Amino acid sequence: MVELSEEQIKALQAKLQQIAGLPPEEQNKKAMEMLSPEEIEFLKSQQQGGGQCIFCRIAKGEVPAKTIYEDANFLAFLDINPASPGHTLFITKEHVQILPQLSDELGAEALNIIKKLATAVFEGTNAQGINIMQNNGSVAGQAVPHIHFHIIPRFEDDKLKLDWDPIKLSDEQFNEVQKRISEKAKDIGKKVVYDMSGKMIEEKKTKKEEPKKPEEMPRVRRRRA
Numbered sequence: 001m002v003e004l005s006e007e008q009i010k011a012l013q014a015k016l017q018q019i020a021g022l023p024p025e026e027q028n029k030k031a032m033e034m035l036s037p038e039e040i041e042f043l044k045s046q047q048q049g050g051g052q053c054i055f056c057r058i059a060k061g062e063v064p065a066k067t068i069y070e071d072a073n074f075l076a077f078l079d080i081n082p083a084s085p086g087h088t089l090f091i092t093k094e095h096v097q098i099l100p101q102l103s104d105e106l107g108a109e110a111l112n113i114i115k116k117l118a119t120a121v122f123e124g125t126n127a128q129g130i131n132i133m134q135n136n137g138s139v140a141g142q143a144v145p146h147i148h149f150h151i152i153p154r155f156e157d158d159k160l161k162l163d164w165d166p167i168k169l170s171d172e173q174f175n176e177v178q179k180r181i182s183e184k185a186k187d188i189g190k191k192v193v194y195d196m197s198g199k200m201i202e203e204k205k206t207k208k209e210e211p212k213k214p215e216e217m218p219r220v221r222r223r224r225a
């Protein structure tokens, strides 16, 4: 696997930006002129998830798996270390590390398939419940750095522990964390389109009511006895 230093990666990113600004039909030719063999190797290995990614290898059929579902973009197979019988993993065939990196299109398609897969797992195992888990980052328990969803059938007395002891937050802490996250969430409904050079060319806001501020919420009136 090709490794580049931070400096080299920065230089490569600058070149890629320059290439992205060109008309599509010129991009390939220019890339071959501008990029060194090491840089091309590095990009290839990135696209293939380093060539070592176990889920990429399963997606390519290089490593066998007990397949449950497959289409052009996705694959579902039984987890080799199951939490319960029927524990299924759903992955993208493309090497995407974490959820925020997934395209809107694939994300929407994925949820649609997961919904149906969860039903199949539920019915196929006579489960009483289903957990769907998706971990991002090793600190969150993501064991393989390739996006995957766990679909875990649940049974009475299966003794599986997926719960947590709740922590106590003060009102102030709740308000602070609400403020920080909602600030980051405020543009979620916006549709932004970029051109090849990364310039924003379109910005649409989906029709959505602005959430009311807490002080504007109508008070619940007590009914007089």
Ligand SMILES: [Zn+2]
Residues within 6 Å of the ligand: 048, 049, 053, 054, 055, 056, 057, 094, 095, 096, 145, 146
């Ligand atoms: Zn991968």
